[in-house]
Amino acid sequence: MDFTQTLFDVIDFRSFSNLWFWIVLAVAWSTASHWVLGVPFDMVLRAKRHGGQALTDLEDLVRINVNRLLYVARMSGLWLAGFSAFLLTALMTMAVWYGVELAQAMALIMVPMALVGLLSLSTARRIEERAPQGEELCKVLHRQRIWTQGIGTVSIFVTGMYGMYHNLLVLYGL
Known part of the structure; x- marks a missing residue:
């Protein structure tokens, strides 16, 4: 058996029928909703419940x-905006215009993540401008998490x- 054929059979670039794609999708969104502005959400809940040092740690973080x-x-x-726009445009072009399945799968993850x-950048600016503390900060972080989960x-x-x-199209050859 050819090595490259074996390698491509193991990696399998058909994304939507690949279990690894769905695992990556679940992990990406689970991670995105757990880490709100780089802060683990359980820390927000602990600060809201207990206050004191937990709240001080949350505000500092x-x-x-x-x-x-x-x-x-x-x-x-x-520069980051330009590079991101280039990357997303190239990805969408490959996904829509050329119909590359891997690009379609990556676009369905990366565009919402963008x-x-x-949204995180907007929330960070709002926190810097208003400097919320205590319960108000917890509400801002909770709102950010709700939007991310939505x-x-x-x-x-x-x-x-x-x-x-896509899998039905491939299965029935349409």
């Missing part, structure tokens, strides 16, 4: 992560529907 995120955005945000990234839910649904549609 949010301040650090917001400052880090905004520093990167201010120093290289234009929206979550923009985008993730829609994304998973659309990806699931498109994946089933």
Whole structure:
């Protein structure tokens, strides 16, 4: 048996019929909804319940992560925006125009994640401007998580529907 054929059989670039794609999709959205602005959400819940040192730790960690995120955005945000736009445009071109299944699968993950990234940047700016503390900070982080989960839910649904549609097309040769 040819080595390259064996390698491609193991890797299997047919994304929507591959279990690894669905695992990556689930892990990506699980991670995105658990880490809100770089802060684990269980830390938000602990700070909300217990206050005191847990709340102080949360406020410090949010301040650090917001400052880090905004520093990167201010120093290289234009370059990152340009590179991201190029990458997403190239990916969408391969996915839509050329019908590359791997590009379609990656686009169905990366485009919604880009929206979550923009939402995180917007939330970080809002936190920097208003400097919420205590319960108000927990509400801002909770709202960010709800929006991330909403985008993730829609994304998973659309990806699931498109994946089933694609697999049926391949199965019946349409």
